[in-house]
Structure formats: C-alpha cells, structure tokens
Amino acid sequence: MDQDAPYSPQPLTGVAAGAPKEKAGARMTVREAMEHMIAVTYGVTYDAVVTRFPAYEAMVEEVVGFVGRSVPVEATPRSVRVLDVACGIGNISIRLAREGYSVVGIDGVRHLVEIAREKTAERRATLTFQHLDISRDPVPGAGNFDVLVSMHTLYWHPQPAALLEGCRSALRAGGHAVFLTYGRPASVIRTFRELWAAEGLGAAVRALRWLLPTALFERFRDCEHRYLSTAEFHDALGRAGFEVLEARDTFLSDLSHLAWCRAR
Template sequence: MESYERRTLLDQARVWWDEPDQVTFYRSEVDSGPTPAEQLLLRALPTSGRVLDVGCGVGRIAFHLADRGYAVTGVDISEAMVDTARALAEQRGSTATFRQVEPLALPFTSGSFDAGFAGKVHCYVPSRAGRQEFLDEVGRVLRPGAPLLLVSYVVPNEQEADDALASDEQHQRAASRFRSLEPLDTFCGDRGYVHWFTPGSLREELADSPAFEIEEVREDTPGGVLRLVVLRRT
C-alpha cells in the first residue's frame, strides 16, 4: 500500500476512535472486564510483571490487570480514549497508566515489558506490510520470550467476504477513494478501515513475523468468529 494512503487510513482511524459515541460505548463496557474468551487468553500471562495493553481504549483490560497486581501501561492512538482512561484511573485509584501513541512507533525502550495484550487492534493497521511493522514494533518493546496475546475476528472464507463487500454500498463508496487496497480490506460505516482475516490468512500473516513465534491459536467457541492467539517473542 502506498505510504500516503496508509497515513490517510491511520488518520481516519484516529478521528473515528475520537468520536464521542465511540468513547461513550467503550466507557459503558469498562466495568465488565474481560470476556470469557479473553479470560482464557489471559491465562498465558506470566504471574507478574509489566504488561503493555495495545489499543487499550478506555482501560477495560488494563484496569482488570492492574487490579490483579500487574504494572500496566495502556496505549492508544485516540486522545479521547486515553483522556477518559486517565480520568477513570484517577477515579478508581488504579495504578494503570495510559499514553497516546503513534500506531507504529511506541515511545518505550526495547525490552520494556514482560507481556503484551492486543485485543482486536492489529486489524485496523492498513496493509500486510503495515501489520508486520506493527508486530515488529510491539515485539521490540517486549523482552525475549515474552508473550503477546492477540484477539482477532475472522470470516469463514475469502469468497463469502468478497461477496458481502461487493453488495455493501458504504464499503464501495469508501474504498473507491483508495487505489492500493488489498483483498479483504473493508470499511465500516463508510469510514473506519478494517482488514478481515480468514483463519488461514491470519495464521499465515502471524507466521511471517520475524519478531514472534506462534505458540497457540484457538477458537473462542467451536466455529466461532474469534481467534485467540498466543505469540512468543523470539
């Protein structure tokens, strides 16, 4: 994908996540903590240490982990999400801290964290090359051997996804503004970019990352639309 188009899509994502209705929605979920599927995945965390919550939103996972005794730093591209998370941390007396970041440049020294969590976030990074850069950057700030816990949506197969996109007028209108989209790139609500994965394409992309080895990929439920992934920093 051409660099200016990737930058445009990333900027669109930032604006999208800054919208008040997005912040309000995620604020309403913050006290629910991890879903049952996420609870399963969090079992792969070390018993203690420093955890990076990538795409933290307003802190739903970060607060849960801080309550369990982890030293948690949440990062997000959205200023509105981070501001809300900080206000909630103060209200709750939580030790979790939050920073707004650029999506592909984390402001931490190499090996700063003992584990990472990235829930439904890397699908918002445009292009396969961009997602590899994202994984490389997250890997850089994890210590060797650290786990990265990743949650991703999948679609059953590429043909069904292509058929759905072909009949989606909002997607077609948004996609027409870009020349270098890849298969299974889509747009939600005529704006927000999301890359769909099939189970095979998700595993293939993750296997190509030099920063990580795949330790486990499981379904949330038999035939479910989520994949729970444990990657291990090489």
C-alpha cells in the same frame, strides 16, 4: 469509582468532549476528523455495551488466563510489566491491573487515553496510559515488557506489519503476547442465527447489544477491514518474530482468532 460500572463521560478540562486535540499548527482533514469522532464515540459507547456482557467478559478472562500463564512462577505480579496495545478507554488494562501487574496502556486516539486516565486516577501506581501508536512511535521501556496484549487491532490498523514489528520490539526476548483478531465480519443475522442454534434464543438476543452497535460502527468507519484466516494470522505473527504456542477461536460464534505467542 465502581470499576465494573460503565463509564459516564465528563467534560475534560479545556477540551470539549470528543473534540480532536492536536499540536499547535496541526490540521486534521475532514476525513481524519470524522474518523476520530467515530472512534471516540464508539469507544465511549463500547464501555456501556460490554459492561456485564457475558460473552465479552468470558473473552477478557481468557486473555487474563493467558497472561497469567506467561508469568514465571517465581515472579511477583507487580514485577511483571504488561503492555496493552490500542487500549481504548482502558477496560483490559484495568482488568489486568487488578491482578497486580504493572500495566501500560497505549492508544493512538488522544481523547480515549484521556478518558482512560480519568477512569483510573486512583490506580496510577501500577497502571499508566500513553498516547502513541506502536507502529510509528517509540514506546517508553521498549524491549523490557514481559507480556503484551493486542485485542482486535490487527484487523483495522493501516500498517499491520509495522504494528506487529512494534509489538515484537516492545517485548523482551522470550516475552509473551496475546493477540486477537476478527476472522470474519460480525454479521448480525448470521451470528444471531448461529448463536440461537448453538446456545439458544436468550444468548442470541443478548448478543444483539454488541452486534448492533458494532455493525453500525463498522459501516461508517473509514478503514480497510482485514479479516485473516487462521493460517494468514499465524503467518503474519511468524514473520514478525513470534512463535505461536497455542491458538483457538473465541468470542460469540467464534468471531475471533486468539493466539498466545512467545517472542523469538
């Protein structure tokens, strides 16, 4: 499969595309089912939205660069264990696996994990996916990961403190993490104007391919959006046991805070 091409979903064996898959006897509320369907729909659509989208690809390469800086010079890539938290359909995990790292992607939405596995069937030697939520579920190999990546999870997760605690527990002492979180909503008009002023009309128009579906998704998504200032972001990381080594704002018109950290 061309890993640079957007994913075209295929029906999974025994599961209707987008359908919640729960344990026998478990029942989802209407609200939970709607949230699940929205997440699955956006997760699949997002692949097409970000494929070959320069701003997104630049952000991914920033993350890859920080992961590379986290690896000891003497280490072989395959010996480096990387955990991708809330991996969705696996885009970041796939990119990191291309560097030769041993990558585990985890996500709380089962169907997204199944899609990620389907996309990457030929890469299973160094890339695996697990259905779990790091805020409440035990992570296989916890305490032994060298690097952790969490892209835009903190701003929506219902248990942010537990999320960060789980991330810290997954890392070995002295391991590194790359966290990104949105500092403000992705306002279509404001961001379009800022990009037009800073980078020209072409860049602003290209950004609409991400801004419009994201704004629609956030409108219908039933969760508390948590937009942190840089100080609040760093404070939360510090309370969870992380030391911020380097920080910057990134992505489009600096929508995101990025922090490269070390586990204390």
